[in-house]
Amino acid sequence: MLHTVNKSPWQTPNLDACLAHLGNERLLLIEDGVYAAVARSDAAGKLEAPARDGRVYALGPDLEARGIDTAQLAEGIEVVDYSGFVQLVAEHGPHQAWL
Amino acid sequence: MSEAMDLEQEGDIKRFMFVNRKAPHGSIYALEALEVVLIAAAFDQDVSLAFLDDGVFQLRQDQNAKAIDMKNFAPTFRALEDYDVEKLYVERESLAERGLTEDELIVPVEVVDRARMGALMAEQDVVLSF
Amino acid sequence: MQFGILVNEGPYQHQASDSAYQFAVAALEQGHEVPRVFFYMDGVHNANRLQEPQQDDRNIVRRWSELAERHQVDLVVCVAAALRRGLKDEILAPGFRISGLGQLVEVGIQADRLVTFGD
Numbered sequence: 001m002l003h004t005v006n007k008s009p010w011q012t013p014n015l016d017a018c019l020a021h022l023g024n025e026r027l028l029l030i031e032d033g034v035y036a037a038v039a040r041s042d043a044a045g046k047l048e049a050p051a052r053d054g055r056v057y058a059l060g061p062d063l064e065a066r067g068i069d070t071a072q073l074a075e076g077i078e079v080v081d082y083s084g085f086v087q088l089v090a091e092h093g094p095h096q097a098w099l
Numbered sequence: 100m101s102e103a104m105d106l107e108q109e110g111d112i113k114r115f116m117f118v119n120r121k122a123p124h125g126s127i128y129a130l131e132a133l134e135v136v137l138i139a140a141a142f143d144q145d146v147s148l149a150f151l152d153d154g155v156f157q158l159r160q161d162q163n164a165k166a167i168d169m170k171n172f173a174p175t176f177r178a179l180e181d182y183d184v185e186k187l188y189v190e191r192e193s194l195a196e197r198g199l200t201e202d203e204l205i206v207p208v209e210v211v212d213r214a215r216m217g218a219l220m221a222e223q224d225v226v227l228s229f
Numbered sequence: 230m231q232f233g234i235l236v237n238e239g240p241y242q243h244q245a246s247d248s249a250y251q252f253a254v255a256a257l258e259q260g261h262e263v264p265r266v267f268f269y270m271d272g273v274h275n276a277n278r279l280q281e282p283q284q285d286d287r288n289i290v291r292r293w294s295e296l297a298e299r300h301q302v303d304l305v306v307c308v309a310a311a312l313r314r315g316l317k318d319e320i321l322a323p324g325f326r327i328s329g330l331g332q333l334v335e336v337g338i339q340a341d342r343l344v345t346f347g348d
Binding site: 111113115127128131134135138139141142144225226227228229 | 235237269270309310329330331333334335337338339343345347
Binding site: 031 | 230232237244245248251252254255256258259261341342343344345346347348
């Protein structure tokens with residue numbers, strides 16, 4: 001399963017809800033969800049374990065739109081573009097959006 | 100794409116899970132999600148419903164949406180078994196967090212813990228969230 | 230691979246229709262098929278040809294119509310959700326058609342993946 005979270009973790013509990021059900025699957029942060037990926041935020045720690053496994057991704061165009069440099073991301077988070085998003089769904093689908 | 104999609108394999112059955120995480124009435128998500136469930140059942144798919152987080156409130160007894168002049172659709176959950184939709188999973192932790200118990204729900208359900216809910220989700224072919 | 234796409238939110242109010250569109254474009258560029266995009270809930274507003282966004286902003290409705298024309302993507306608006314929101318044939322943008330929820334279930338069955346975008 002490829003999970004996506006599209007809201008900031010301070011706006012809604014969707015990231016927590018997703019992580020509580022993620023198991024060994026993959027998470028892609030999109031839209032406002034990418035704010036959770038910033039290393040110095042208090043949300044980054046939640047992503048540490050799956051990120052260490054290489055299972056957390058952030059959508060590059062959404063990071064760029066929001067002024068987040070990839071150097072500011074928590075360790076292990078992989079940046080992908082929309083093509084990467086498509087590939088993730090293709091390889092690791094089905095897709096579950098945490099809305 | 101033409102109007103009618105070719106169903107290449109007649110009788111294709113996929114596991115469709117509807118994930119319900121929002122309370123009823125405050126937004127239309129619960130009602131319109133339920134409308135899709137009925138259609139999926141009519142297509143003879145393997146349908147299950149997951150209720151977690153605020154979604155558990157959708158199953159609360161004694162709702163009277165008429166008090167706010169809205170559609171009282173909770174009783175429709177009781178009609179699901181007529182459509183062979185019998186897999187209703189409710190998350191234990193979500194109930195507990197909200198002070199709700201299984202016997203306060205409008206329909207028989209299977210209460211599962213968070214880990215089991217995650218495992219159920221992982222088994223699906225199509226996951227619909229609203 | 231065939232990707233079905235579900236859009237649950239209207240244009241501009243949330244990023245959902247943008248994300249859905251960019252995903253569709255990327256999938257098509259990779260040689261995948263996007264047989265259908267289904268618009269549900271407020272997503273039906275993506276089909277309203279009366280929209281007039283600002284000149285220097287993207288035109289979300291027209292973008293979908295152009296995608297439909299270039300790549301034969303079937304853009305389907307749910308009839309019940311549309312009626313509820315006043316979206317009718319007479320204001321439908323090119324490339325869109327109004328039909329039932331069965332079209333969503335059908336693409337869920339037929340496509341390899343169904344990708345959902347919402348609030």
